[in-house]
Amino acid sequence: MTTPPDTFRRGKVFPPLRKLLRPGVCLGVLILLLMGLIETRGQEPPPLPGIAVSGAGVELWSAVLHLHGLQLWEDEAKVAGAEAVVIHLGRDLRYLVRQGDQRRDELLQVLRGGGGILIATDGELDLTELGLRFQGGEVRCDDARMIHRNRPSCLYLVPQEELRWHGAVPEGGGPRRDSEPEQLMQALHRVSCNVSGYLLLDPKRGPLQPLARFPQGSYLHDEVGGKDLPLPASAIFAAGGQWSRTAPGVPAATILALADHSVFINQMLIEAGTDNWELARRVAVCLRGSPPRRWYRLYVNGSRVSSREVLQALLSAPVPPVPPLPPPPPSGFPDFWALQKKLTELGNRAIQTAQERDLPNTVLLGSPEFPVQRQARWTALLKLIAILALAGALGLLWRGVQQSRSSQSFLARTGQQSSQQPRRGWFQRRSPAMSEPEWSEAIRRVLRDFFIQTGAGDPASTPVPPIVVVLQVPQAEKWRRQLQTLWRYAREPTPHLTLQQWPQWERVLEELMQAQRDGLWRLTPAEEGRA
Numbered sequence: 001m002t003t004p005p006d007t008f009r010r011g012k013v014f015p016p017l018r019k020l021l022r023p024g025v026c027l028g029v030l031i032l033l034l035m036g037l038i039e040t041r042g043q044e045p046p047p048l049p050g051i052a053v054s055g056a057g058v059e060l061w062s063a064v065l066h067l068h069g070l071q072l073w074e075d076e077a078k079v080a081g082a083e084a085v086v087i088h089l090g091r092d093l094r095y096l097v098r099q100g101d102q103r104r105d106e107l108l109q110v111l112r113g114g115g116g117i118l119i120a121t122d123g124e125l126d127l128t129e130l131g132l133r134f135q136g137g138e139v140r141c142d143d144a145r146m147i148h149r150n151r152p153s154c155l156y157l158v159p160q161e162e163l164r165w166h167g168a169v170p171e172g173g174g175p176r177r178d179s180e181p182e183q184l185m186q187a188l189h190r191v192s193c194n195v196s197g198y199l200l201l202d203p204k205r206g207p208l209q210p211l212a213r214f215p216q217g218s219y220l221h222d223e224v225g226g227k228d229l230p231l232p233a234s235a236i237f238a239a240g241g242q243w244s245r246t247a248p249g250v251p252a253a254t255i256l257a258l259a260d261h262s263v264f265i266n267q268m269l270i271e272a273g274t275d276n277w278e279l280a281r282r283v284a285v286c287l288r289g290s291p292p293r294r295w296y297r298l299y300v301n302g303s304r305v306s307s308r309e310v311l312q313a314l315l316s317a318p319v320p321p322v323p324p325l326p327p328p329p330p331s332g333f334p335d336f337w338a339l340q341k342k343l344t345e346l347g348n349r350a351i352q353t354a355q356e357r358d359l360p361n362t363v364l365l366g367s368p369e370f371p372v373q374r375q376a377r378w379t380a381l382l383k384l385i386a387i388l389a390l391a392g393a394l395g396l397l398w399r400g401v402q403q404s405r406s407s408q409s410f411l412a413r414t415g416q417q418s419s420q421q422p423r424r425g426w427f428q429r430r431s432p433a434m435s436e437p438e439w440s441e442a443i444r445r446v447l448r449d450f451f452i453q454t455g456a457g458d459p460a461s462t463p464v465p466p467i468v469v470v471l472q473v474p475q476a477e478k479w480r481r482q483l484q485t486l487w488r489y490a491r492e493p494t495p496h497l498t499l500q501q502w503p504q505w506e507r508v509l510e511e512l513m514q515a516q517r518d519g520l521w522r523l524t525p526a527e528e529g530r531a
Helices: 014-042 059-067 102-112 276-288 311-315 340-356 359-365 371-414 436-453 476-491 502-517 526-530
Strands: 084-089 116-120 125-127 132-135 138-140 198-201 209-213 219-222 227-230 238-243 253-258 295-300 467-470 521-524
Touching: 059 276, 059 295, 084 102, 084 276, 102 116, 102 253, 116 276, 198 238, 253 276, 340 359, 359 371, 436 476, 436 502, 467 476, 476 502, 476 521, 502 521
Parallel strands: 084 116, 084 295, 116 253
Antiparallel strands: 125 132, 132 198, 138 219, 209 238, 219 227, 238 253, 467 521
């Protein structure tokens, strides 16, 4: 059989072609993979921005509560009850014993409604209703095996003995009843406190049980006196239990009490080598309870934590900032506040130049190069000083003459004469002709004569002030006030007018007498006004 001319025998041409295609296909696949990696690397999402939180905050603690099914309770209309949890953390929680405080009423409402309660403080607090008494101070221990990072105040808390009605936790784990307070601290041997007080229980008042105590050899450090005191034998760190004294048909409330609130801060929850995170998780499970509670309200040092302060809000998308206001249009005046530094430098430079050139003496006396002209200016300056001093003396003398005339006019009006003529003017204050009581009595007699002449009667024998009738003129209110003041001066021994005040009131009297002669005002006795 013959092969057509346009065909090839099998195996003669294709084997070399296969040898050439295999390396090309592998090279193409490799190039495509590299291109895909480069494109994928270019499309990687940008890293999330870092979030900075305080080590003393409670953002992680609120996140633990949220992860275990408890949502922040901010609705004021929602009634606290079996589905609510109230948490109070802080050093000063004495508002919980203050009658009428809304936070205390809320806690008691949750307690009676079968909710959950957590109270953690290293301060002093006496809750007699629950049989709890928190004592402040600083519990320390010197045993290096029982403290964290060799800090005497960071003690490893010792779980209370295994409760026999629940049995011991098996080694290597096993089922636990985390929702029950009695199982809270079991198998947790490295829970570290920060700076802790201690807790005392009164079993007669409440059903709470001790959950954790301090290690052996602990003592109380007095910061004020600097002394170490023995720790009471009944002092514990944590207590908890079920409160069955609730309303009928309501489940028992869950109560947890710790003598250190800083166990729940961010720094202590992430502290390496401790069981604090596991303790926080168990506390959240215990507070949620069974049947599960849904809401929690958190107070830190008496202030309620809002949804804007928890970790969920910090991780959410930030709200875009409000754009800043545009700058105001430039005014026609320069900004002196912006030029303050330059103006200060310019002033300092001018003062320094004036000092270097002796500018004040040069302006007043002339240049030192011309001594004759300098002497003439010095003589003229002395003459000017003498003239100014003479003018001041003449002014004081004129003032003394005017005061003397005023005193003589007053003496002539009162009809009194002085046996010894006083010095006038400037020296009148040092040696007056009359004593102050005599001047006051004389002025009072002048004022009484004035009111008698106007028809108001003698102020000394008229207890009720007269009625002032003034026409509708611009000075009506001023005249009424002046007449009332003068009536008080004329009747009462104190206060009285002094000699220095008399010239001013003498002009007031003249003005009032002229207005009374013009018929602009009059005085009517109070008895006639009532009639």
